[in-house]
Amino acid sequence: MTADSHISTEARPQRPVAARRWKWAIATAIIGATIWSVSGLDVSIERVMSAPGDAWAIVRLMWTPAFSTEIKRGxxxxxxxxxxxxxxxxxxxxxxxLPLSFLAASNVTPRVVRLPMRQLFNAIRSVPELIVAVILLGVTGLGPWAGALAIGLHSVGTLGKLSSEAIESIDAGPIEAVDAVGGRWVSAMRWAVLPQILPVVVSYWLFRFEINVRASAVLGMIGAGGIGAELVAQLNFRNFPEVGAVLLITIVTVVTIDLLSSALRRRIIQGGTGEDRSKSGELIDDLTGIALG
Amino acid sequence: MTSPASPATTWPKKPRPQLSILVGILAAVAFTVFSARQINMQLSTFIDLWTNPLWEKFWPIPWEWVLNRHNVIDPLIETFQIAIVSTLIGCSLALPVSFAMSRLTSPNKVVYYSSRTVMNIVRAVPDLFWAKLLVTAVGIGAFAGAWALSIFSLAVMVKLFSEDVDGADPRPLEAAKAAGGRHVPSVATGVLPTVFPAYVAYALYVFELNIRASLVLGLVGAGGLGRVIEAQRQFFRFGRILGILVIIFVVVFVLEQISVALRKRLV
Known part of the structure; x- marks a missing residue:
């Protein structure tokens, strides 16, 4: 009996008032931002209602994909x-x-060098590949090589940031060991840091490759070579079966590369033994999380 | 003579490099050389690039043109509006879809596999392909851009968030189910509160991505600042483009700092 009454008299804990106020403030801000944004975008109810129909009509037009024509077009x-x-x-x-990321890591490089290097990575990262390509194409002329340069430049920013963070999270013991036997800074980097970060960094490279495949497909749309140019050409002429074929081929290619690369990444991070699986799994999730930018 | 030297000679044997790694490196090098030939890579471009006379066209920046409200600021605002709307639509849709895609919370196998397959296909199509397709479907302008970015945010968001749902603690969900809860309320009370901070953090991250993506949407006719860049590019007005770049740089930098600070507080 006593136990029963104990349960019945126990009141539910009160919700904290401060948190509720925050919730309302945030909700108001989000709703306000949405109304402001929608009002600026020139949308009307009928446009929103008819859009799915229009999109579906295009999908219907793409069926059946004209693979043979497209393969003939190369x-x-x-x-x-x-x-x-x-x-x-x-x-x-x-x-x-890779070399620059050592200069941006807080545990192996003094502040004077590190901070400018970091800002350089941030600066590179904040300019989208496509805009880099717009500038490079203006200077070097159209072509796949300019596209590769644009992608490479942008990748320096993202890979540099990720690699320097990998360096920051290493075990400091080996560096101390190299210092203790009188090794120079370069030796410490080569023999104490590089072996620790290499698996993670290589998997970052592979992940970046997956992202870059999509990026290079997009670069073709502004004339940097590759599949994007074909998609734009066929869309501009309203050859929808051909568009369907180009899209499907792109999807198959991207998915294949993703699968190959993620299998390889898993193998690199976990090693051959497959032990320590949960921790490595987490790391791969993290990679997926961070590296998308 | 030999005795002082003998401790130094007992080095541990250097492990022989693994065959798989050697083959991997060789394959990577071979593929690099092959690709480089295929795309006519020329290292001399690195030097030519700096001496190219076209760089003079980037200077000076015509600030009165760039800072004119009509030329850059209005399209920039449109860019933000696209990013805000599409982040909201994409992330709201991503919440149920992520739960459908996670092994822990999916109602049944059919929903699980079908949502995964559809999302993998959606994610395989690059963002500007979506934009170009939707421009063709619903017409040039910000509406197509917002729609394309919504799809893109949905794809990125479910990829990130469903993995967090996978890793959530299953016990509250089991407790709710054991107490007789139906599927959706059990997930809402048993799983959602534990993963919600991650959801908000990802939403902010997707917003950052969308700001960057919305800047270039205009290059394919889907509204925003990219439209201005495309127009100036066609007339080789690189000074103006550089001015726009400076503005993009400042804005993206400031927003990223805010978003990173918010995300740090959340996680």
Whole structure:
């Protein structure tokens, strides 16, 4: 009996008032921002209602995809060109960012060098690839090489940031060991830091490659070579079955590369034994989380 | 003679490099050389780039043109509006879809596999492909851009968030189910509160991505600041483009700092 009465008299804890006030403030801000944004976007109810129908009509027009026409037009070569552009861009980014990332890590580099290097990475990252490409295409002329350069430059920013964070999270013991036996800074980086970060950094490179494949497909749309140009050309002429074929080929390529690369990343991070699975799984999730930018 | 040297000679044997790593490196190098030839890579471009006379066109920046409200600021505001609307639409849709896509909270196998497949396909199409397709479907302008970015945010958001739902503590959900709760209320009370901070943090991150993506949407006719860049590019007015870049740089930088600070507080 006593136990029963104890349960019945126990009141529910009160919700904290401060948190509720915050909730209302945030909700108001979000709703306000939405109304302001929608009002500026020139949308009307009928436009919103008719849009799904219009989009569906296009999807219907794309069926059935005209694969044979597209293959005759060399679409496979173009999609491969996008992959080559992405790969070269990733290689450029990897080669330039690896040494620079040491100069941006707080545990191995003094403030004077580190802060400007970090701001450099931030600056590079904040300019989208496409805009870099717009400028480079203006200077070097159209072509896949300019696209690869643009992707490479942008990758320096993202890879540099991620790699320097990887360096910051290493075990300091080996560096102390190199210092203790009188090794120079470069030796400490080569023998104490690099072996620790290499698996993580290589998996960052692979992840960046996955992102860059999409980026290089997009770069084609403004004339930097690859599959994007084909999509724009066919869309502009309203050849919808051909558009469908280009889209499907792009999707198959991107998904294949994603699967290969993520299998490889898993293998690199986990090693051959497959032990420590949950921790590595977390790391891969983290990679997916951070590296998307 | 030999005795003082003998401790130094007992080095541990250097491990031999693994065959798989050697093959991997060789394959990567070979593919790099092959790709470089395919896209006509020329290292001399790195030098030519700096000596190119076209750089003079980037200077001086015509500030009176750039700071004119009509030229840059209005399209920039439109860019923000696209980013805000699409973040909201994408992230709201992502909440139920992520729960459908997670092994822990999916109502049944059919929903689980079908949502995963659809989302993988959506994610495989680059953001500007969506924009170009939607411009064709619903007409040039910010409306197509907002729609394209909503799809893009949905795809990114479910990818990030569903993995957090996968990793959520299953016990509150089991407790709710054991007490006789139906599926949706059990998920809402048993899982949602534990993963909600991550959801908000990802939403802010997606907003950052959307700001950047919305800047370039205009290059394919989907509204925002990219439209201005495209127009100036066609007339080779690089000074103006550089001015726009400076503004983009400042704005993205400030917003990112705010968003990073907010995310740090949340997680």
């Amino acid at each position: 679409v496979l070569g173009k999609v491969l060109e996008s992959v080559y552009i992405a790969w070269i861009g990733t290689v450029i980014g990897a080669i330039i960012s």
